[in-house]
Amino acid sequence: MSGGVDSAVAAARAAEAGHDVTGVHMALSSNPQSYRSGARGCCTLEDSRDARRAADVIGIPFYVWDLAERFHRDVVEDFVSEYAAGRTPNPCLRCNEKIKFAALLDRAMALGFDAVCTGHYARLDDGVLRRGVDAGKDQSYVLAVCTPEQLAHALFPLGDTAKADIRLEAERRGLQVADKPDSHDICFIADGDTRGFLAERLGAAPGPIVDADGNEVGRHDGAYAYTIGQRKGLRIGTPAPDGRPRYVLDISPVTNTVTVGPRDSLDVHEITGERPVWLSEAPDGPFGCHVQLRAHGEVYGCTAERDGDTLRIRLSSPARGVASGQAAVLYDGDRVLASATIADTARVPA
Amino acid sequence: MSPGLPEGNIPGADTVVRVVTYLDHAATTPMLPEAIEAMTAELREIGNPSSLHAAGRRARRVVEESREIIAEAFDARPSEVVFTSGGTEADNLAVKGLYWARRAADPARTRVLASAVEHHAVLDAVQWLADHEGARVDWIPVDAAGRVRPEALHEALGAGDDVVLASVMWANNEVGTVQPVAELAAAAREQGVPLHTDAVQAAGTLPVSFAASGAQALTVTGHKLGGPIGVGALLLAKPKPPVLVDPVPLLHGGGQERDVRSGTLDTPAIAGFAAAVQVAVARRDAEARRLTELRDQLIDAVRAVVPDAVLNGDPAARLPGNAHFSFPGCEGDALLMLLDARGIACSTGSACSAGVSQPSHVLTAMGSAAEHARGSLRFTLGHTSTEADVKALADAIGPATARARQAGLS
Numbered sequence: 035m036s037g038g039v040d041s042a043v044a045a046a047r048a049a050e051a052g053h054d055v056t057g058v059h060m061a062l063s064s065n066p067q068s069y070r071s072g073a074r075g076c077c078t079l080e081d082s083r084d085a086r087r088a089a090d091v092i093g094i095p096f097y098v099w100d101l102a103e104r105f106h107r108d109v110v111e112d113f114v115s116e117y118a119a120g121r122t123p124n125p126c127l128r129c130n131e132k133i134k135f136a137a138l139l140d141r142a143m144a145l146g147f148d149a150v151c152t153g154h155y156a157r158l159d160d161g162v163l164r165r166g167v168d169a170g171k172d173q174s175y176v177l178a179v180c181t182p183e184q185l186a187h188a189l190f191p192l193g194d195t196a197k198a199d200i201r202l203e204a205e206r207r208g209l210q211v212a213d214k215p216d217s218h219d220i221c222f223i224a225d226g227d228t229r230g231f232l233a234e235r236l237g238a239a240p241g242p243i244v245d246a247d248g249n250e251v252g253r254h255d256g257a258y259a260y261t262i263g264q265r266k267g268l269r270i271g272t273p274a275p276d277g278r279p280r281y282v283l284d285i286s287p288v289t290n291t292v293t294v295g296p297r298d299s300l301d302v303h304e305i306t307g308e309r310p311v312w313l314s315e316a317p318d319g320p321f322g323c324h325v326q327l328r329a330h331g332e333v334y335g336c337t338a339e340r341d342g343d344t345l346r347i348r349l350s351s352p353a354r355g356v357a358s359g360q361a362a363v364l365y366d367g368d369r370v371l372a373s374a375t376i377a378d379t380a381r382v383p384a
Numbered sequence: 385m386s387p388g389l390p391e392g393n394i395p396g397a398d399t400v401v402r403v404v405t406y407l408d409h410a411a412t413t414p415m416l417p418e419a420i421e422a423m424t425a426e427l428r429e430i431g432n433p434s435s436l437h438a439a440g441r442r443a444r445r446v447v448e449e450s451r452e453i454i455a456e457a458f459d460a461r462p463s464e465v466v467f468t469s470g471g472t473e474a475d476n477l478a479v480k481g482l483y484w485a486r487r488a489a490d491p492a493r494t495r496v497l498a499s500a501v502e503h504h505a506v507l508d509a510v511q512w513l514a515d516h517e518g519a520r521v522d523w524i525p526v527d528a529a530g531r532v533r534p535e536a537l538h539e540a541l542g543a544g545d546d547v548v549l550a551s552v553m554w555a556n557n558e559v560g561t562v563q564p565v566a567e568l569a570a571a572a573r574e575q576g577v578p579l580h581t582d583a584v585q586a587a588g589t590l591p592v593s594f595a596a597s598g599a600q601a602l603t604v605t606g607h608k609l610g611g612p613i614g615v616g617a618l619l620l621a622k623p624k625p626p627v628l629v630d631p632v633p634l635l636h637g638g639g640q641e642r643d644v645r646s647g648t649l650d651t652p653a654i655a656g657f658a659a660a661v662q663v664a665v666a667r668r669d670a671e672a673r674r675l676t677e678l679r680d681q682l683i684d685a686v687r688a689v690v691p692d693a694v695l696n697g698d699p700a701a702r703l704p705g706n707a708h709f710s711f712p713g714c715e716g717d718a719l720l721m722l723l724d725a726r727g728i729a730c731s732t733g734s735a736c737s738a739g740v741s742q743p744s745h746v747l748t749a750m751g752s753a754a755e756h757a758r759g760s761l762r763f764t765l766g767h768t769s770t771e772a773d774v775k776a777l778a779d780a781i782g783p784a785t786a787r788a789r790q791a792g793l794s
Contacts, residue, residue, distance in 0.1 A: 056721075095724065100717070140791075141718075144790040144791035145791050146722075
């Protein structure tokens with residue numbers, strides 16, 4: 035229970051369904067005030083109190099579990115080292131994979147519980163993970179990294195309801211968090227300044243910004259601060275010869291170089307994913323499906339194929355700004371088939 | 385009006401809490417019937433004890449009779465009883481108040497001595513003086529049983545001419561170790577230094593004599609001995625050599641309590657407090673024997689089921705109702721939850737902020753390893769405890785420990 039409206043209603047629904055529910059708030063920082071000020075995050079003292087009040091109203095026991103060490107190691111440090119390696123991580127996804135449905139689930143199972151119930155907007159029936167019915171809130175993307183074993187011990191009671199109705203239900207249930215603002219951004223970056231957060235941890239590492247031909251067009255303070263497809267904040271003094279805006283095309287941590295170029299060069303036709311997780315039987319040979327390449331991102335038609343420990347995806351129409359480190363999640367309609375971490379992209383059709 | 389509470393309901397009254405076995409009397413103990421009676425009777429009355437009319441005089445009489453009862457129970461003079469809102473305020477008044485007063489009288493006095501195992505009400509007040517008022521602090525170490533050796537205090541005192549005060553609790557709230565307060569007070573007095581002692585945990589079950597202790601200031605509170613929450617007292621010797629000053633007040637206002645503490649006197653709470661003190665002290669020796677026996681049963685029962693459980697604190701010089709264990713390989717938080725689910729209330733005894741337990745400063749000061757400290761649990765008995773409570777714990781602790789060990793130290 036984060037202290038937000040979703041997990042509060044999820045707990046209430048699970049209790050109402052007859053489960054023996056215990057509320058758990060994850061303490062993710064040993065110094066809670068250092069994270070997120072205000073009531074929109076998931077790590078403040080105020081959030082912990084909100085969660086406890088919700089548990090009171092629902093009538094379930096409530097405890098705070100200290101997962102700060104694991105969270106720091108598996109999510110925060112992973113986040114920093116992924117950026118340092120030129121990739122763009124999704125910490126919410128990592129938190130589901132390593133904390134909520136790993137560290138927390140393991141501890142819960144050891145202590146005699148059967149499952150972890152969360153306020154994610156996704157549906158789960160008989161091991162089949164589907165998008166939540168509220169398309170705007172769907173969180174199946176950040177859950178798709180969970181293995182079938184992890185999902186076998188998960189409950190998502192909110193997947194069949196729209197967020198607006200969850201708020202109404204929270205009010206009806208007397209939960210004071212009914213109108214609490216949604217959390218956004220990254221919970222462990224208090225002020226939302228990801229670049230500052232990374233700079234503090236990785237230090238300044240000045241290097242060149244070059245165009246596709248290798249000509250230096252600017253300087254940067256650290257390649258880690260850039261994301262594929264980024265346009266704003268490049269601080270390039272001289273305009274491109276054709277006068278059109280330039281985008282980050284490539285980040286090379288080895289040479290500490292950021293490559294920029296025109297928008298067309300961002301087009302990606304082929305994606306290689308690593309560490310695939312299959313939530314359905316992997317078909318032999320290529321198969322048609324859809325793929326989502328970032329949280330709340332666009333969905334592309336594609337042909338996918340399992341190739342040993344990798345997943346090869348050929349898009350039917352090009353995607354722009356595909357960052358390695360993000361997840362590629364395969365869907366059949368609203369059903370999640372598989373996910374993999376984007377390792378490599380190819381910009382021209384083979 | 386909050387959405388969850390239909391009008392007219394008592395907040396929380398609809399929550400079903402089945403505490404079958406209450407083993408957390410050191411956190412707070414149920415009010416004695418005599419205290420409830422005295423307090424509720426007084427709640428129906430009117431009168432500010434500071435008013436000059438008949439109603440005020442009536443209330444004043446209740447307060448002064450209560451003061452006399454409390455003074456007699458703890459072997460102090462009525463004029464030495466300063467009512468406060470509880471233990472935390474009394475500790476703060478003694479520590480900060482005496483620091484300000486003694487430093488004002490002699491600017492060279494800025495050194496504060498306190499044992500490393502003090503309750504946070506003393507610990508944090510002392511630390512605040514260091515952080516904001518230029519105090520130099522020497523934390524007096526304890527041995528593996530949590531005892532402050534008089535030699536350690538003697539050493540920390542030095543010549544004593546720069547020392548404001550020393551603060552050493554009568555008995556520790558976590559591990560139950562009882563300190564040799566009279567010896568410590570004598571050592572301090574020899575160097576002209578006053579001793580404050582937090583006797584909150586000791587007052588109901590140990591013979592606490594303010595006069596014989598030699599302490600300059602002593603903290604007691606109502607709710608640890610069967611009185612209401614929200615009232616306590618600082619027993620405070622009148623200025624006399626070597627301490628020629630009263631503490632500087634924390635609260636300024638009407639000057640009700642010896643000009644050392646302001647605020648309208650809470651007649652009902654004070655009446656309840658005095659009633660509880662009277663009953664608790666009258667029954668003290670018999671109750672201490674009963675609790676010691678029950679506590680030893682509890683210790684034996686736990687050890688019979690969990691042979692590697694380690695009893696922390698002094699095996700002999702400990703509070704009658706206190707049993708504090710470390711369970712190797714377990715997380716105290718996990719054990720607490722598992723016992724809670726079986727209707728057994730106990731405590732990890734450690735301080736939390738947003739629920740993230742820090743290793744107990746008491747166990748750390750006693751030289752415990754972090755894992756040892758994290759696996760600790762405190763069971764405390766009180767006036768409502770029975771053999772059935774011990775039996776319930778004996779039945780539950782084995783399975784709970786086995787479960788918690790599966791979860792391990794995450």
